[in-house]
Amino acid sequence: MAVQELINKNVDQFQALFDLYANRLNGIKDSPYFRIKQDAVRHLVRKGFPGRKNEDWKYTNLTQLLKTRFQHPARQVSGDQLSQPLPNSVRISFENGLLVKEQSDLDKFDASEVEVMTVEDALKNATVKDKVLLELENMEQVGVSAFGLLSLAFAQGLVIQVKKNTRLSNPIHITYASSGSEKNTLTSQLCLVMVESGSKAEIFQSIIGKKDQSYLQTIYNRFVIAENANLSVYKWQEEGDQGNLIYTTEINQAHGSTYTDLSLDLGGKLVRNNLYATHLGQNITTNLYGSFVLSGQKQHLDNQTFVDHAQPHCQSNELYKGIIDHYSKAVFNGKIIVRPDAQKINAFQQNAGLLLSDHASIDSKPQLEIFADDVRCSHGATIGQLDEQALYYLMTRGLERKQATKMLQSAFIQEVFAELEEDNIARYLQDKLSTYL
Amino acid sequence: MLVIKDLHVSAGELEILKGIDLVINPGEVHAIMGPNGSGKSTLAHVLAGKEDYEVTRGSIEFMGEDLLDMEIDERARAGIFQAFQYPVEIPGVSTAQFLKSVVNSIRTEKGEEELNAMEMLKLMRKKVKELGMNEALLKRSLNEGFSGGEKKKNEILQMAVLEPKLAVLDETDSGLDIDALRIVAEGVNTLRSAERSFIVVTHYQRLLDYIVPDFVHVLYQGKIAKSGDKNLALKLEDEGYDWLKDEISVSSIA
Numbered sequence: 001m002a003v004q005e006l007i008n009k010n011v012d013q014f015q016a017l018f019d020l021y022a023n024r025l026n027g028i029k030d031s032p033y034f035r036i037k038q039d040a041v042r043h044l045v046r047k048g049f050p051g052r053k054n055e056d057w058k059y060t061n062l063t064q065l066l067k068t069r070f071q072h073p074a075r076q077v078s079g080d081q082l083s084q085p086l087p088n089s090v091r092i093s094f095e096n097g098l099l100v101k102e103q104s105d106l107d108k109f110d111a112s113e114v115e116v117m118t119v120e121d122a123l124k125n126a127t128v129k130d131k132v133l134l135e136l137e138n139m140e141q142v143g144v145s146a147f148g149l150l151s152l153a154f155a156q157g158l159v160i161q162v163k164k165n166t167r168l169s170n171p172i173h174i175t176y177a178s179s180g181s182e183k184n185t186l187t188s189q190l191c192l193v194m195v196e197s198g199s200k201a202e203i204f205q206s207i208i209g210k211k212d213q214s215y216l217q218t219i220y221n222r223f224v225i226a227e228n229a230n231l232s233v234y235k236w237q238e239e240g241d242q243g244n245l246i247y248t249t250e251i252n253q254a255h256g257s258t259y260t261d262l263s264l265d266l267g268g269k270l271v272r273n274n275l276y277a278t279h280l281g282q283n284i285t286t287n288l289y290g291s292f293v294l295s296g297q298k299q300h301l302d303n304q305t306f307v308d309h310a311q312p313h314c315q316s317n318e319l320y321k322g323i324i325d326h327y328s329k330a331v332f333n334g335k336i337i338v339r340p341d342a343q344k345i346n347a348f349q350q351n352a353g354l355l356l357s358d359h360a361s362i363d364s365k366p367q368l369e370i371f372a373d374d375v376r377c378s379h380g381a382t383i384g385q386l387d388e389q390a391l392y393y394l395m396t397r398g399l400e401r402k403q404a405t406k407m408l409q410s411a412f413i414q415e416v417f418a419e420l421e422e423d424n425i426a427r428y429l430q431d432k433l434s435t436y437l
Numbered sequence: 438m439l440v441i442k443d444l445h446v447s448a449g450e451l452e453i454l455k456g457i458d459l460v461i462n463p464g465e466v467h468a469i470m471g472p473n474g475s476g477k478s479t480l481a482h483v484l485a486g487k488e489d490y491e492v493t494r495g496s497i498e499f500m501g502e503d504l505l506d507m508e509i510d511e512r513a514r515a516g517i518f519q520a521f522q523y524p525v526e527i528p529g530v531s532t533a534q535f536l537k538s539v540v541n542s543i544r545t546e547k548g549e550e551e552l553n554a555m556e557m558l559k560l561m562r563k564k565v566k567e568l569g570m571n572e573a574l575l576k577r578s579l580n581e582g583f584s585g586g587e588k589k590k591n592e593i594l595q596m597a598v599l600e601p602k603l604a605v606l607d608e609t610d611s612g613l614d615i616d617a618l619r620i621v622a623e624g625v626n627t628l629r630s631a632e633r634s635f636i637v638v639t640h641y642q643r644l645l646d647y648i649v650p651d652f653v654h655v656l657y658q659g660k661i662a663k664s665g666d667k668n669l670a671l672k673l674e675d676e677g678y679d680w681l682k683d684e685i686s687v688s689s690i691a
Binding site: 387389390392393394395396397398399400401403404407408410411412414415 | 485486487488508509510512513514518519521524525527528529530535538539542543546578595599
């Protein structure tokens, strides 16, 4: 109780941070975005952060993080290359929350296929303005979490709109990098992607943190996928060893659409991923695939998924697998609701952890709430250690223990990537991962 | 090539091998037979380096080196291959990918250049063909969902690709039908050479109709109770192990 009071007293600091931030926002104070930001911070201060009594945060303790006195990062760019570009991609790069034009290929986007702009520019653009405003207002009002509100309040924000019946030939590579030597910095990102009907797009996100310094990054994605559209989002997450990341994705899918999410989490001290998918029509597919390697001394990774099967004739597939070493800990909480009229649903969920140390742990909580009677739903969770028999077998063929261990680890995790056959970006992620085992 | 002297081996409190002496020269095929629990598989595992066993006395020399001083993987790279009685299933690792890794780790050790993917595929296809096996197996996960026969054939394929100096076949015939047995035996016979030696551990004489040994040793209660040529195996087939037990108990009373 006392802790919760402290956290909620500490939440006032965000009003002060916002006032500082607002001073820099000359020229947009008349904009509706500014009004939404003001509302978001007020809303946040009123609402506070979730405590441990909140069932969804049972396994992730925010107390330490929320005692921090945060500051804004310096508004300067390092000039360093922020991430390794994904082959054949078109780049958009943010450093410490700000768009870095030199490392973004904004001029390479064909406006007849896709619009890519900051939220501020989107609100000046006659064709997208109304839609963007509507989505932002929805975000503020629904405000899934306190961290989403932080993003809304502090992020510069990015809008991507894929035009009707367009197949984007190049993936969009978004980099979120943090740099600098200050500690306790707060960086916020917001990304609104609207894929219009019949279109197909791929987005690859690199999240690269600074080393040795503590910070909090909030990333809030809102993906609006229209009828028969297809969006795939890939994530390479390599936050710094003292970095905290709260990553939230809301997915709204219309009739006949497909959403695929493939994440690879490697870094961070505390990382929480929230994925919320809502089905607004029939014949929708949602694929949520996650992999992680926690090789640090004491990392904490919490994957929360929520698929809301509100409509009949839809399917969802979830597979999360990861390797956990030392004193690190992983959490999986997978919630699926099948609402009363949502018949003929296929929902599959599986998660597995490979523990490399006696002190590593995983908490797994599948949560299925099914209110329809003609559905197929399944879930499973397994936790294991490296198979000594298999290690012995590989070593008798001449592989060193290290090599054999790596082979077994990569065999364990490859199943996640195997879900996406013939997918170049999945192969790219898998290859990059193998250098981390 | 291999010199085993006064080898005593325990698993936990239990002493399994109680003084084994065995010399194997290049090109020789030695069959190790004996009733269940006599220590046949233990001997095979001790040669491979399995950590569940403790050598309490004696020595093993391989190519002039102290084998017991070597790690499991070092033994393999030095040229010892064990074909397992129960090969382990490893989901997620394809047989081709696995073979490429092991061949290249051995080549690197020898100071040879690694084979690239094309060269490796060519080598594997050649060996698969020689063994009369189905190429599709290369793409499948190592041993996963393989039948007993397929697993054993896969062991022989690995042996053919790795070209060891000494191959230890641990009850490779168990669980094989007659066709699979013939293929496995032919695989072994094509690999026989003046430089390569084999230890064939088996419970039944059947396998030795196909892989004709130079020497047969009968293991009983942790010791080599009797050695001979292939006729010893035939005698065991006809008369079982009982006469041997009588002979040993008589000699131990004497």
